[in-house]
Amino acid sequence: MxxxxxxxxxxxxxxxxxxxxxxxxxxxxxxxxxxxxxxxxxxxxxxxxxSLLAWNGLGETARYVGLENWVRLAHDQVFWLSAGNNILLALFSVLIQLPIAIVLAVVLDEASHGSRLLKILYFLPLLMSSVAVGVLFKNVYDPNFGPVNSILEAFGLYDWTQDWLGDPHLALASVIAVVCWQNIPFYMVLFLAGLASFPRELNEAARLDGASEITIFWRLKLPHLKGTFRTAVLLAVIGSLRYFDLIYIMTGGGPDNASELMATYMYRTVFSSFQLGYGSTIASAMFIVVTLIAAVSFRISRRFETEI
Missing domain, CATH: 1.20.5 (Single alpha-helices involved in coiled-coils or other helix-helix interfaces)
Known part of the structure; x- marks a missing residue:
């Protein structure tokens, strides 16, 4: 060698x-x-x-149509209505779910007696399947036998009774309330995990200095949760833009497309109308919309994080 x-x-x-x-x-x-x-x-x-084809998804007679489906989508009022409903769902998910989840997380984090039982009780809605929740609240909102109208009638508020899921002006709001009820526990647990790393010594020191609980929350705990808050915003926005199951069970997108979402519209187009090409166009547009709005939400949440 x-x-x-x-x-x-x-x-x-x-x-x-x-x-x-x-x-x-x-x-x-x-x-x-x-x-x-x-x-x-x-x-x-x-x-x-x-999305460039005209095809029913069953036979082999797919026909190339180019951008014809995209031109049709640009003039489709139902699609733009469903996109607007998705944006409303995302907006109210952030404005309703996250503040309530933060308050619950802070209260449960400070609670010493019975906090474990309360955490379990608050987390129960998330353990239920969306199908079960949809069927449950479809009966709760029933205009004839549902407990919502029954309670209003018991207090003499007969003018307040409504066909909650059958009124085009109330259907989307009624479903958004159920969506928030089911998903608040998830964000509560997320914020509880963020508070787990909050230094207790800092909390006690602030109390010794005479700081109130509200001051401790705004000056110490909320800035500590800014990274968790950004994650929660992104999850809430993306999840709302892709939402399907609860809306489909409770209203099917009705009445008169009042609660239609992009996902339910895509599902009906493909599996009810058998327009796979146009349904794929809706799905592709969903991807573009979700990506753009998620990017904008990320930028806004980062700016908010620097201002806290």
């Missing part, structure tokens, strides 16, 4: 070790990457491809 070959041996070993150390993570990540490509990236790209 020559001197050059002898010196090259350690170099080869180092290269082999570096290659094996680089391959090991790739081998473990490969199944997850394959699943993401097959079940996420491919359907996303294929939906844009299908």
């Amino acid at each position: 020559t001197v050059a070959t002898h010196r090259a041996e350690p170099v080869r070993r180092r290269r082999a070790r570096a290659l094996s150390s680089a391959l090991a993570p790739a081998v473990f990540l490969a199944p997850a990457v394959v699943l993401l490509l097959v079940y996420l990236l491919y359907p996303l790209v294929d939906s844009f491809r299908l």
Whole structure:
């Protein structure tokens, strides 16, 4: 063995070790990457491809129509109504769910007696399936036998009784109330996790200095939760823009498309009207809308975070 070959041996070993150390993570990540490509990236790209076709999804007579579906979408009033309803749902999800969740998280974080039982009780709505919640509140809102109108009648408020899910002016608001009721526990737990890292010594020191609970919340706890708050805003916005199940169970998008969302409209277009090409156009537009609004929400939440 020559001197050059002898010196090259350690170099080869180092290269082999570096290659094996680089391959090991790739081998473990490969199944997850394959699943993401097959079940996420491919359907996303294929939906844009299908949006260029006129096809019922059953036969092989798909016809290329170019941007005809997109032109139709631009003039589709039902789609823009559903997009507006999605934005309203996202807005009220942030304005209603997050403040209530923060207050509950702070109260439960400070509670010493019975806090575990209260956490379980507050978390119960999230454990129920959306189908069960939808069927439950469909009966709660029933204009003839539902407890909402029965309670109003018991207090003599007969003029306040309504057809909550049958009135186009009330259907969306009624469903948004149920959506908030079901999802507040999730954000409550998220904020509780954020408060778990809040230093208790700082809390006690502020109390010794005479700070009130409201001052401690605004000056100490809320700034501590700014990162958690940004995450909660993004989750609430993205989740609201993709919402489907509860609306579909309670109203089906009605009455007269008053509670229609982009997801329910896409579902009805594909599986009721058998317009797979146009339904794929709606799905692709959903992706674009969700991405843009999520990016804007991220920018706004970051600016809000710097101002706290």
